[in-house]
Amino acid sequence: MPEDPPEPSHRPVPEPDLELGEIAPSTYYAHHDTMAAVGFLTMARRLPSLIAEALRLAWSASPRDTVSTVSLSLLGGIVTAFGLLATTGALSALLSEGPTPNRVLAALPSLALVGAAAVARALLQAGAGWAEARLGPQLERAAETRLYGLTSKVELIAYDDPEFHDALERAEGYGVNTVGVVVSSAVDVVTSLVGIAAAAGVLGVLHPVLLPLLPLAVLPDAWAAIRAARQRYTTVNGLVPARRRKYIISRLLADRDCAAEVRAFTMRAFLLRVYDRVARAEQEEMLKLVRRQTLTRLTGQALGGLGSALVYVALGVLLAVGAIPLAVAGTAVLAIRSAQSSLSGLLFTTNTLYEQGLYFTDFLRFCADAEGRLVPPRPRPAPEGFDRIAADDLTFTYPGAEEPALRGVSVEIKRGEIVAFVGENGSGKTTLSKILAGLYEPDTGTVHWDDTDLREVDPEALRARTAVIAQDHTRWPLTARYNITMGTDKGEQALHSAATVAGADEVIAGLPHGYRTLLDRRFKDGHELSGGQWQRIAVARGFHRDADLLICDEPTAALDARAEHALFERISGHADGRTVLLITHRLASVRLADRIYVLEHGKVVEQGDHDALMARGGLYADLYGLQAAAYR
Numbered sequence: 222m223p224e225d226p227p228e229p230s231h232r233p234v235p236e237p238d239l240e241l242g243e244i245a246p247s248t249y250y251a252h253h254d255t256m257a258a259v260g261f262l263t264m265a266r267r268l269p270s271l272i273a274e275a276l277r278l279a280w281s282a283s284p285r286d287t288v289s290t291v292s293l294s295l296l297g298g299i300v301t302a303f304g305l306l307a308t309t310g311a312l313s314a315l316l317s318e319g320p321t322p323n324r325v326l327a328a329l330p331s332l333a334l335v336g337a338a339a340v341a342r343a344l345l346q347a348g349a350g351w352a353e354a355r356l357g358p359q360l361e362r363a364a365e366t367r368l369y370g371l372t373s374k375v376e377l378i379a380y381d382d383p384e385f386h387d388a389l390e391r392a393e394g395y396g397v398n399t400v401g402v403v404v405s406s407a408v409d410v411v412t413s414l415v416g417i418a419a420a421a422g423v424l425g426v427l428h429p430v431l432l433p434l435l436p437l438a439v440l441p442d443a444w445a446a447i448r449a450a451r452q453r454y455t456t457v458n459g460l461v462p463a464r465r466r467k468y469i470i471s472r473l474l475a476d477r478d479c480a481a482e483v484r485a486f487t488m489r490a491f492l493l494r495v496y497d498r499v500a501r502a503e504q505e506e507m508l509k510l511v512r513r514q515t516l517t518r519l520t521g522q523a524l525g526g527l528g529s530a531l532v533y534v535a536l537g538v539l540l541a542v543g544a545i546p547l548a549v550a551g552t553a554v555l556a557i558r559s560a561q562s563s564l565s566g567l568l569f570t571t572n573t574l575y576e577q578g579l580y581f582t583d584f585l586r587f588c589a590d591a592e593g594r595l596v597p598p599r600p601r602p603a604p605e606g607f608d609r610i611a612a613d614d615l616t617f618t619y620p621g622a623e624e625p626a627l628r629g630v631s632v633e634i635k636r637g638e639i640v641a642f643v644g645e646n647g648s649g650k651t652t653l654s655k656i657l658a659g660l661y662e663p664d665t666g667t668v669h670w671d672d673t674d675l676r677e678v679d680p681e682a683l684r685a686r687t688a689v690i691a692q693d694h695t696r697w698p699l700t701a702r703y704n705i706t707m708g709t710d711k712g713e714q715a716l717h718s719a720a721t722v723a724g725a726d727e728v729i730a731g732l733p734h735g736y737r738t739l740l741d742r743r744f745k746d747g748h749e750l751s752g753g754q755w756q757r758i759a760v761a762r763g764f765h766r767d768a769d770l771l772i773c774d775e776p777t778a779a780l781d782a783r784a785e786h787a788l789f790e791r792i793s794g795h796a797d798g799r800t801v802l803l804i805t806h807r808l809a810s811v812r813l814a815d816r817i818y819v820l821e822h823g824k825v826v827e828q829g830d831h832d833a834l835m836a837r838g839g840l841y842a843d844l845y846g847l848q849a850a851a852y853r
């Protein structure tokens with residue numbers, strides 16, 4: 222354990238508290254339970270379908286390399302069998318009667334065959350290895366392209382569905398990485414099976430009585446390997462919660478985000494103690510496992526030795542009674558050894574294939590589910606613009622939510638207007654704006670751009686006509702330029718004017734490489750911005766887009782007073798002729814709106830301009846009065 226720092230004398234460090242609650246299960250260990258419980262036969266039964274799925278995927282990534290991998294591996298097995306049979310010829314000649322030079326001469330053709338088989342096998346194995354290695358990166362790319370093609374295309378609402386999230390986490394966190402391993406394990410399983418079949422075939426050809434000797438020699442090893450693997454799974458599965466807890470604590474000790482607080486609150490000694498307790502417990506379990514596995518392997522080896530002894534005795538008896546010649550017995554020993562090595566390969570790869578196959582299946586299931594979440598093709602093109610947007614009687618409930626976020630909402634936005642949504646937290650403003658932007662589909666009700674029903678329009682095309690300055694905008698790990706243009710370069714003039722409107726020009730002027738500065742500290746020469754500076758960039762992004770409808774969701778929450786004032790001035794100047802939908806809690810700023818909708822619990826409870834709403838003396842007047850009082 223690392224040495225503890227001296228405790229501060231003025232305050233005792235509390236005892237490490239391990240009562241941190243249950244650790245939630247993790248994607249990375251999603252199938253450990255299954256692996257600890259499942260038997261070898263269950264694994265073996267699942268093999269054919271797993272091998273078929275893996276080969277189908279491999280075929281889609283590269284038919285040529287798939288065929289090469291499989292055919293060269295199979296040929297390698299056949300050549301091995303051929304080499305073993307040629308050995309019998311060589312041994313027969315060498316062990317026959319007569320002077321040694323004559324016996325060697327007689328053995329030469331068979332020896333040449335044995336040599337040729339060895340060379341051919343080596344070449345075939347190298348070829349298979351090469352094709353398999355080529356397949357790996359192609360598979361990885363195919364799987365990732367498929368995954369990310371789907372994640373970026375599914376309906377946005379999928380991201381609010383916990384089941385989609387879980388499935389995505391499993392597919393992305395682990396499933397996609399297993400594709401290559403599953404395919405290579407599938408090929409290895411087939412190769413090992415061919416190796417065993419070849420050895421068994423050779424024994425059968427040499428003498429049928431030799432066949433029953435094979436299980437005698439190979440089963441003890443097989444038993445030990447399977448048992449040791451089970452022991453490891455059971456232990457590691459039991460350790461999953463401890464390992465996750467250790468990982469969480471290790472992040473507190475090593476992550477940048479908490480580095481300052483770890484020091485400010487002198488947390489080091491406390492955290493190290495908690496870490497050490499968990500790590501020690503884990504170490505104890507691992508040492509116990511090592512002891513148990515060693516015992517199992519010793520038993521397996523002892524039984525294996527016994528099995529081999531029995532094989533030799535049986536061979537001796539067969540030789541003594543003249544059932545088989547010496548050359549055949551010699552080849553049988555070689556064939557049994559070859560089967561043993563194929564079997565240990567088979568056990569290892571079966572285990573790997575089954576385990577990785579569980580995660581691989583997660584990947585396949587996710588892709589199938591995501592396909593079902595794609596927006597079906599829509600008949601009408603997106604409207605060129607609008608004179609009036611009308612939302613009628615919208616209701617919307619988030620997946621899994623008990624209460625609807627919107628209940629029977631109707632709003633109207635005319636071209637060139639500034640319309641504001643106000644209301645307390647959680648009243649439904651952002652949800653409504655996302656439906657108007659075509660990001661969510663309402664459960665019931667309609668949105669029309671003039672006479673076009675948005676349900677008939679491709680949402681992607683519609684989104685090209687709207688710009689959203691989001692409340693929780695993304696801090697893209699790109700240059701300042703790309704953070705504003707988002708890859709749609711409209712020239713320097715458009716870039717500078719959008720940046721100026723948002724006050725982002727001042728931010729960019731202060732960056733070491735101006736617009737070319739990377740806004741992410743994880744990259745070399747990357748730069749970090751403050752919350753308000755980021756918001757200015759996000760606002761510039763919205764203004765840069767050629768959109769008929771500009772949705773500003775809390776665009777000034779992080780801005781200083783001067784920047785906020787400048788932005789609202791700009792919006793009140795009708796943002797270069799755009800229609801603006803403004804969501805804000807700063808009610809002084811919505812005075813400029815042509816119409817204000819006040820939302821409460823997912824319903825529009827008031828609407829009108831500022832003066833009308835103040836005169837009404839309802840929720841808006843209450844909220845406005847509260848804010849105004851704070852400045853008096």
Ligand SMILES: Nc1ncnc2c1ncn2[C@@H]1O[C@H](COP(=O)(O)OP(=O)(O)OP(=O)(O)O)[C@@H](O)[C@H]1O
Nearest residue numbers: 381619622626644645646647648649650651652653
């Ligand atoms: N992704 C989501 N999944 C489930 N419920 C959600 C989700 N997003 C919002 N909600 C719920 O929907 C309701 C409306 O949320 P919305 O974000 O539209 O409110 P808002 O008026 O924009 O709030 P705020 O002023 O805090 O931004 C809230 O009750 C909220 O808890």
